[in-house]
Amino acid sequence: MRALVGLAGMRVQWFALLGSFPLQCLPVWLFSRYQCRVYLTFSSCPDDCWLLSAIASLSVHRFLLQKVVPPDQNFQNGYNGSFIFRFWQYGQWEEVRIDDLLPTQDNDLIYLSSPEKHEFWSSLLEKAYAKLKGGYRALDMGFPHEAMVDMTGGVTEVLKIASLPRDLPSFLRQLLAKGALINCANCQGPLEERHELGIMYRHAYSLTAVEKVKTSHGTKYLVRILNPWGNTEWEGRWSDLKGPEWNTVSPEEQRRLGRVCREDGEFWMSVSDFRQYFELMEVCYLTESPLSSVVPWSCITHHGNWFWQNPQFHFVLTKVDEDPNGSQKTCSFVLAVMQKYQRRRGVNLSIALHIFQDLSKLRPIRCNRQYSSRREVVLRGELPPGHYIIIPSTSEHNQQGAFLLRVLTEQGNAVLLCISFLQLPFPHQAALPPTKTVKQLFRKHCNKKGFCKPLHLHNLLTEAIQGGVLAGSEKYLALEHCKSLVILMDSQGIAQLNWPEFQMLWDKIRRWTDIFLVFDKNKTQHLEYQEVPHALKAAGITADDLVMQLVGLRYTEHDMTVSYPGFLYLVMKLESMICKDGRRLRFSNQRC
Template sequence: KSRAIKTSPEAEFLTHPSMSETQKQSRKNSSDSNPWKSLGSPTLLWSPTSGLPLQDGLYTDARFPVQNMPIQTDVVWKRPKEICPFPQFIADGATRMDICQGELSDCWFLSAVASLSLNPSLLNLVVPSGQGFQQGYNGCFNFRFWQYGEWIDVRVDDRLPTRNGQLIYLRSSNKDEFWSALLEKAYAKLKGGYNALNMGFPHEAMADMTGGVTEEFMVPPDHRKLGSFLRPLLQKGALINCANSKGSFEKSNELGILFRHAYSVTGLETIKTTVGSVELVRIRNPWGKAEWEGPWSDKKGIEWNMVSAEEQRRVQRIQQEDGEFWMSLADFCQNFETMEVCHLSQDTLSESGIIKPWKCTSHHGQWIPQQGPPQYSLTLLEEDDDPSDPELTCSFLLALMQKCARQRGILFPVALHIYKARSERDASQLSLVLSTTKDLGYVQRRELVFRGRLAPGHYIIIPSTSEANQVGEFLLRPMSPRLAGLPPVNEAKDLFVKHCVKGPYCSPLDLYNLLTEAIAKGVFAGCEKKLSLEHCKSFVVLMDSQGMGRLDLTEFQALWEKLRKWTGIFMTFDKNKNQALDYLEIPAALTAAGIRVDEFILQLIGLRYTEPDMTVSFPGFLFLLMKLDCMMRKRAHKSKSN
């Protein structure tokens, strides 16, 4: 059943599920036991007032884990001001050219950084601005990484390992620039030291620096599908890495592509030539050297002679040994085997324009012995905008990440099961519609990612382990190209508990704060500004069966079900997706809600409920339907009494 569902071009590729916090190290205040000393660093001095070790009045990170590093007597730890006379944190902007690999085998991390540099807003989140070596410099630099649903700060000093005055690990092509080297040090601290960065997978680094969800794809042999696969991903702001694992580690094939080495996909362009147009993909090697030597290469690519200088400037082609190169889609398919695609959510990708990130919600859960498996609702409301899809289906991604697996040293084999439910509140009769076990079995990975399409409706997600009574925590993240207008009832209950702090009742002000948060996190973000306290007072009065001016949980849930039903109607009839219904769209929307009005009532609605431009906002539509629903219920009650 799962493979019978029609998939998007992205899903036509074979998919596989994707695969720590800082280890705090105590340290004796003795030069003999000082681990820095064996690495060529001067002895630390402890500040009696702050408890922080100081060196020449500058911050020194005594918690950076160096015990696992190999002892190298020729390595000296130096600050940037000891390496060059005029160091800069970022020089002329942070770009993919600032990443050149050193002696560590951490191309998996560097390729993710190169991809990250293509998104300035996201890079600024990981590498906060306002840091440098001029005014206010104190030897301390801060970075941010995503860990299990939240962003954490990692602080490091600026001492970096050098040999003969040169950085031995990550460096920039500009010898006066140090943001990338310090970012690598901060990530090493997060993972347990520089040595912990030897060997890995790009998806782990991409998740830690974006909070995104990563899928792994096999590159198809037919290049004709590759362009339509890559373009929408890049438009959504996805980070893409590629590799070829068919040969020995970091040995190259006859055309210069390294085996078992991570590259970044940084662009896709249709380039005009004297004989027509050709589609090329731009690749970045984090080594900063060792480029592709086939057609369209910098060294031997005579094909560039057919491209005008103006066109080459447009695509920012630079003919030098910098690790960046172009290649045709056909050559890409022949020289790379796998791709890791990190899908970004709206929370981390704030670019406007053509960028269309996936929408994401997060559920923190745990497996507890002697208890049933945890269950989470998934509501799919609006079909994809895919004219080639004859079925009315909704795309989604599910990502199940095991927490702190590295610290535990245990990775459970896990799976995801999706059941069809009658409604959000009725899970008494469930029917299995999808399961990752059908094609993948139980997967022993840090993060299991599953892509699918289902008809609009209500579903239950059950994350499970292969054996019963396992103990562990996880993060479940459903992602979709579209968000529901309002969260499902179970999430609304969490908002009820969060905002109704004075007791198990919801006041108009509580409802206003609750709805404001819910709308701001949904597809109608921005419409919360049109929500008023008067709206919420009416909602409470119209649903309050006890005349107390407040709603208990049962009344609140009944209200929420109405609001979600009407939200779905609003989404259906908002044809131009401008978060408002035009006056002429109102009759059909009311009919869909089971309410028929004549022309006179419609004119009254136009006078009372529309904005100056004769549209009805999302909160205004909910308010209108609540009023009409209440009038109809009163009329029905009166008719029954008579």
Template sequence: MSKSKDSPAAPRLFVDFSFPLDLQLQPAVQWKRPLELCTFPQFIVDGATRMDVCQGVLNDCWFLSALASVSLCPPLLKQVVPMEQSFQRGYTGCFSFRFWQYGQWVEVKVDDRLPTQNGQLIYLCSSQSNEFWSPLLEKAYAKLKGGYSALNMGFPHEALVDMTGGVTEVLMLQTLPQNLSSFLRPLLARGALINCANTLGPLEQKNEFGILFKHAYSVTGLETVSCEVELVRVRNPWGKVEWEGPWSDSNGPEWSLVSRKEQMRLGRVAVEDGEFWMSVSDFRQNFQVMEVCHLSDETLSGGGATYRPWTCTSYHGRLDPLSSGAPQYHLTLLEEDDDPTDPELTCSFLVALMQKHTRQKGILLPTQLSIYKVLREYGPVLSSGLQQQRELVLRGCLAPGNYIIIPSTSEKLYSTEFLLRILTEKGNTTVYDTRGRGQLDWEEFQALWDKFRKWTDIFMKFDVNKTRSLDYLEISPALTAAGLPVDEFVLQLIGLRYTEPDLTVSYPGFLYLLLKLDTMIRERESERERD
């Protein structure tokens, strides 16, 4: 029977002609859509998890271990992988993903043609044969970087930044505190993503306990079991080849010390799925490098009830040898850390200097971060030294006060654009929602409104010259009238943080300042009551 000329034509499926093809793949592979590989393909089956990340023949374990870490935070993964995509409803052969690039999220679209041999995917695949979100994400990341071949070998911290917008430190385990769990626990509590590697042998050969050399793993958990042993949960993105020492799945008699109920609490499964537990001491002995991706409150918006992330402030700038001086940025530290084990009243922070478009330009300049105390005449209180890295990260812990951050380069010929990010332990956000619901009830709103009315009257009273702003000398008596007196040191910090260039405070700035001070005082009073 011939087709009616009025019958609608089959929709044309999207073909991404801009995808950079690797000539070495042709004609060795066949590009097939999921509809050609199984009868009922699904974008996601039973949620997107770290178990959906199984490495193929491509040497991109650095990307896959980062992806496994990102999958532990659903709000974060949803920023990268739009979950509503489907092979049935609205299917066009086109799938979209998002990656962070220099301060903004960019969309990358690809078709769903994937490289196969003998009807099987040759690169990343899911443990579920009909699930395709992870291989499609790998293809989108390959497009961002210049093709599949561009994913051969790399460092997890680069992929972590591209999928989170976080700030990543590369740490040597031997330099970390002896009590490693006390270092790891607050990182995981703050939502940090952690990867690790053993660097002491030939590429992807194993040590005596089954740990692969120069291979990226994900750290996915930290728990203390009933026999008072601290265990780290680690995942191999291959989905196989696990730790074979104490507490292993295959040869771990130590698990007999732990009840079945507790093993279920840990999610322990005695099968070779790439995920395993090991003691913290064995973790230190079998891994040398750890990459930690710190996330900000902006990145983890929507997941903030679970994590206590950093607060991030960003600046865009340029290092130019022809410029008359280096750029300078203020860092004001007001609130000490909440760590009860630290006897020093200090404030933790991270400063990250990222050079832009280094791959495209083929130029990576040696850069340095220096931090100076304001009104101090001699050298920096903290410095990174010159380093040639895409993103230079400086971890600091200083006493409350006012500081200046100066990025610089020793390069005399080339200039570079940069993104400077400052992560602080506590931000300046105000917390009036005591129930953690993200909204105020009527009583809370009335209390806040009464304070605004009172503070508005005070502002109008001390705005003697009626300029709709307070002069610097009017700030202190206005704060005292509001019942929030401050000393000279705090007043100087207020002048640096809240005043305009002419050293005046606007009406909105005055309300914001009082809100911040009022919140800080109430939090301190609550802490004293708890103590």
């Protein structure tokens, strides 16, 4: 046992597990009970209870806990005094190895401990997480949803229960059906004190079920709540111990619900009481889960950076949710943007998410209400099938930082594609007509039904180019170029575009045209071969040497230059070949 001064001046002793117990009572690594329970020791720092809520939630679901606490570790079989834990960090699971020394004061563990005096998995897990974050003191500054993310790899959202939908049972059932973890808390009183009806203030409870119960007075919706680290019970209506409401429920129905008349930390309460006596709800959306017979959320990730301009992502929704009771055909989604390494860099950006359908209207159709300096910002909602633009943004201009964007959808139908990264100087001369003129050209060249086919696009682009600073380059525009452009934006596979789809394509063409003008240094209406990689990067495409060799062979003229129509065709082809991670264009045998 070693002693040192630390943790706000306390004299701390480091307690070695092995060798501190008699042989007939060896320390236990994993669970001594089917249901694990953890609690804060008397001398614990109250700020650490945010971590406790995450660990307690994991302890209810062994599959999740075993991802963080790898099994087959013990104090025998070649034990070397160390343990390994895993935590999710920015898209991947990282291992953290620690020794078996634990901080104590007066022979008591300072932070987390187990009711079983020789069970130490929670204390060791806490130490590993402290090492990941930079020390025990760093744990004082956390948020509960951060720990849930780090220990599940899911996307976590904090909701005010008062603002949840009126049909709360259906809302909760949908979350549980997708395997979500739900924690709830009442933060209106002092830490660890009990409400007169038994709810402990500032402690996380787990919501594990929503049931429609038959009573002699009709049906009633109840929620099942679990206090993972204590035995305190709800003492209001529908109390397991003395609630007279259970007299209206048949014994068979009570057995179906698994009602147990004892103080075990698990209880039922009405939905109305849940609204009244709990304030916050933390929902963790999982991308893999054995908790549900329904396939959980499908997740697409993108690692990127904020530069001088906020990046933009093409977001395509095609398959509607499977909701037999839903009258509207919509696609559910959860977006999450996470700042990477912000504490390590000592920088906290204020960030938010915006979804646009038409960038020219300058008004998002979905967005966060305000910017937040939290590590991760979440935006949940539903949208009709269609094409959208996601913009993760910072509150101030010209800020730089790395981020992780995650897009969760029920049907796995999202196509995420980076379409811009760099802020470019705006060309002083117009190369293409304004939107009003383009709409007139669309009516002029497209068929009476309002659809644009490849030949229509060829005629439209030819006339549009002839009226701008790139006049003359239309001679390089081939029908093959227009066929490919139409196929890129055609979501129905019918080789024609309606007006909204054409608008999306036109926004791309305008963006690519501006890039072309910026990098056409000598104003020849052609890009030199060495200018092409920089232009592609400005379009959000990083091409390696092999890609550039293929560009030289396939997309250049005889003088190794790329014409304006050829550049549009090139960017479109490369953009359609980028893998879902959107980070770097590469050729491989894997399907993207």
